[in-house]
Amino acid sequence: MLFNSVEFLLFFPIVTALYFILPGRWRWLLLFLASCLFYMAWIPIYVTILFLIIIVDYFAARKIEGASGNKRRLFLMVSVIANVSLLAIFKYYDFLCQNFSEILQFLHITWKFPPLNLILPIGLSFHTFQALAYTIEVYRGNQPAEKHLGIYALYVMFYPQLVAGPIERPQNLIHQFKEDHPFVPAHVTSGLRLMLWGFFKKIVIADRLAMLVNTVYNQPNEYSGLPLVLATYCFAYQIYCDFSGYSDIAIGAARVMGINLMKNFNSPYAASNIQDFWHRWHISLSSWFRDYLYIPLGGSRSGEIVRLRNIIIVFFVSGLWHGANWTFAEWGLLHGIFIIIYLYWIRAGWARSLPAVLRHYLGLFITFNAVCFAWIFFRANSTADAHWIASHLLPLNNADKLGNLGLTGGEMLVTIVAVMILEFVQFFERNKGGVAFLEKQKLSTRWICYYTLFFYIIILGEFGGARFIYFQF
Amino acid sequence: MKQFFIQALIFVSIIIIPMLGIEINLQLLRQYQWFNGYSKLYKNAKVDTIFLGNSIINAAVREKEFAKLVSQPGKPERQALNLGQGYTTPVEYLFGLQRMVEVNPHVFEGSTFFLPATGGLPDIRTWQDNWMNWHQPALLADYISYPYLWQYCLKPNVSLSEKVLLVCSKHSELIAQGGLLRVGTMYSIDELAEWLTHGGKIAKKGVLIVQEGGIRTDEAAVANFKAMAHRQADADLVNQKPVDWDKTVLKDIVNYVQSHGGKMCFCYIPVGSVMSKPLSTELRKQEIKDFETIAKNWGCKYYRPDFKPEGDEDFPDLMHLSEPKSHLYTKALAEAYLADPP
Numbered sequence: 001m002l003f004n005s006v007e008f009l010l011f012f013p014i015v016t017a018l019y020f021i022l023p024g025r026w027r028w029l030l031l032f033l034a035s036c037l038f039y040m041a042w043i044p045i046y047v048t049i050l051f052l053i054i055i056v057d058y059f060a061a062r063k064i065e066g067a068s069g070n071k072r073r074l075f076l077m078v079s080v081i082a083n084v085s086l087l088a089i090f091k092y093y094d095f096l097c098q099n100f101s102e103i104l105q106f107l108h109i110t111w112k113f114p115p116l117n118l119i120l121p122i123g124l125s126f127h128t129f130q131a132l133a134y135t136i137e138v139y140r141g142n143q144p145a146e147k148h149l150g151i152y153a154l155y156v157m158f159y160p161q162l163v164a165g166p167i168e169r170p171q172n173l174i175h176q177f178k179e180d181h182p183f184v185p186a187h188v189t190s191g192l193r194l195m196l197w198g199f200f201k202k203i204v205i206a207d208r209l210a211m212l213v214n215t216v217y218n219q220p221n222e223y224s225g226l227p228l229v230l231a232t233y234c235f236a237y238q239i240y241c242d243f244s245g246y247s248d249i250a251i252g253a254a255r256v257m258g259i260n261l262m263k264n265f266n267s268p269y270a271a272s273n274i275q276d277f278w279h280r281w282h283i284s285l286s287s288w289f290r291d292y293l294y295i296p297l298g299g300s301r302s303g304e305i306v307r308l309r310n311i312i313i314v315f316f317v318s319g320l321w322h323g324a325n326w327t328f329a330e331w332g333l334l335h336g337i338f339i340i341i342y343l344y345w346i347r348a349g350w351a352r353s354l355p356a357v358l359r360h361y362l363g364l365f366i367t368f369n370a371v372c373f374a375w376i377f378f379r380a381n382s383t384a385d386a387h388w389i390a391s392h393l394l395p396l397n398n399a400d401k402l403g404n405l406g407l408t409g410g411e412m413l414v415t416i417v418a419v420m421i422l423e424f425v426q427f428f429e430r431n432k433g434g435v436a437f438l439e440k441q442k443l444s445t446r447w448i449c450y451y452t453l454f455f456y457i458i459i460l461g462e463f464g465g466a467r468f469i470y471f472q473f
Numbered sequence: 474m475k476q477f478f479i480q481a482l483i484f485v486s487i488i489i490i491p492m493l494g495i496e497i498n499l500q501l502l503r504q505y506q507w508f509n510g511y512s513k514l515y516k517n518a519k520v521d522t523i524f525l526g527n528s529i530i531n532a533a534v535r536e537k538e539f540a541k542l543v544s545q546p547g548k549p550e551r552q553a554l555n556l557g558q559g560y561t562t563p564v565e566y567l568f569g570l571q572r573m574v575e576v577n578p579h580v581f582e583g584s585t586f587f588l589p590a591t592g593g594l595p596d597i598r599t600w601q602d603n604w605m606n607w608h609q610p611a612l613l614a615d616y617i618s619y620p621y622l623w624q625y626c627l628k629p630n631v632s633l634s635e636k637v638l639l640v641c642s643k644h645s646e647l648i649a650q651g652g653l654l655r656v657g658t659m660y661s662i663d664e665l666a667e668w669l670t671h672g673g674k675i676a677k678k679g680v681l682i683v684q685e686g687g688i689r690t691d692e693a694a695v696a697n698f699k700a701m702a703h704r705q706a707d708a709d710l711v712n713q714k715p716v717d718w719d720k721t722v723l724k725d726i727v728n729y730v731q732s733h734g735g736k737m738c739f740c741y742i743p744v745g746s747v748m749s750k751p752l753s754t755e756l757r758k759q760e761i762k763d764f765e766t767i768a769k770n771w772g773c774k775y776y777r778p779d780f781k782p783e784g785d786e787d788f789p790d791l792m793h794l795s796e797p798k799s800h801l802y803t804k805a806l807a808e809a810y811l812a813d814p815p
Contacts (some may be wrong), residue, residue: 005634006633006634006637006638007633007634007637009637010633010637166599183474186478187474188477189477408659408661408663408666409663409666409667409670410659410661410662410663410664410665410666411659411662411663412666413665413666413669414659414662443480447484447487450484450486451488454488458655459654459658460655460658460659460662461656
């Protein structure tokens, strides 16, 4: 079920109302059934895959807790292999087959691996990573194994974050399902406000910009210069508004019920360096990779070469996590290289002589443009397209084509105003997220802002029912 | 807690009250639109000629010219209505016709109806297909009765979103017309953007298509129609199933009109190269050939006006006939009609 659908418009108030009507001990069951319904809106049968992985991880964690020595490791491996196998079969098998076939073809060996052509279960990478976080934390002794299968299933399936995160940690989420959450007006208003803000970002900005981005990126060979640059900047805002919009709606929907989900974005384009960017972008995933891959690989403790190797591995895997395509791998590698360049830049201390303000804004400019450049690889339909776009950004010509990129003048105007509202809000919201600053305003100011956002969405939003970009991962 | 609910009530009321005002106005306007408007107009009169169908027939036929051409000298001029409308479905025409008969049971006695055979093939949709176009719920919501609404809600191949939209549109004209209001607002903002970027002047130029029946002729809409034409042609090419003429809604429309004293005719309307692609398969070619016999069996005349488009330039958005060519098509249709009246 999409958040930006009529179905969700009915689903959310009904589930929320029932949640507060039911006594605390039955709420987990309601949320579990609602989450099943939410997930089954796509391909109902795929819910069985989720159930299967839930059962495997549930018992693996119980066994890990009860065992000692190598047995603990063995049960952890069972969980890891089960989750990774699921990802491998559904997400990477066809990709690997295709690449093996091409390598063999290059070696003049005729051998074809038949592709499975399976439809990817929606949000698979998110819930497998969330499930893995649980068994790893149980293994590390940071989290007791959950005895209640229903509560554990809900931890994996909780509908607001089931298909696109935030990728939660068991320490933050599981105990909240056992607590009694009374109806708190402040939570409800704060949650609804965040949802409104998320819808604004998704429906008004992301889906409108998608029209321009798709026009250019689906036929990049027809463009060069400014249209490619504009489409790339627009994609930077599209993906941010799409994904952070989803996260805002997810966090807001959970908050209405008194459940706190972790923050996933923190004004990422206000980062003054690439490391800072990764502390602000998709925080739940970057911290997952830090805790469960970078640090176990040795992090930065085992010498310079190992550190650089670890950075490259983490970003390469992070790229492939997004999709089985070399474009994502290149995107990840590019970010790894940016991080390494940044570390050496800092060590060399070349920028120290500059005034702090200039250093900050220069850093902001370079970081934003580097991130935008990397987005080319993320969005392009193929590596060939990505290389074409990257090599045809300059010179900045073809300004006459800017008016014919899939958006009318009015749509462009509406989007520019919306982006200005976004930037204005983010300027006030640094380090807080959402539109929390409104809480301190007078009632009339708050309401005017809510009405403005509401009517902006209803009248000027793009209701094509576009999926969230991160659902495909 | 009590204060919270009072505040929430006030907050919602502030939105609801002005919306209710708009809703009342739209409800008043509703009775003057499409079939509703004509049912009022023909409460005590009979219609001479009605053109039914989508925006393609709306663009192709100049109904006043047609009426003038087919009128006999010395007799009162005939009246012709072009009810062709974009984004319509055959179920909507049928419900619309039923509305006219509800108001005046004799309205169709002796009338002539034209349905388009676009590229040689009329609308082949059946009751199994969707009855409503997502963009224009009002066209169905204003005419559907509750038993049919219930049937629609039980349809397995319609999404919940569409069902909810239709149910809400049936009860709120603001929701039913919401899409059009949004398009209208965006059109005004387009003009504002044009005004801002051209130093206070609006230089927007459309293409030459008749601007009625929901057909937009501005640059963006034309680009959209072109894309839609390609999409539709591709989809029609892939999803080709043999037509079971007895199951089409069209057959029910023919029966309904004939049972109320009307004469049903079909008129061939030419299409451009894109739209003709799905009609050039062996299956469709045979069905186009068969349709002349089918029409005859149904007791309908099938007119093939002596008009040939010169190429895709006669279809500026790849779908609709251009305005200059529509006059020629109308003349040719009137001549065919006069040569062999129903």
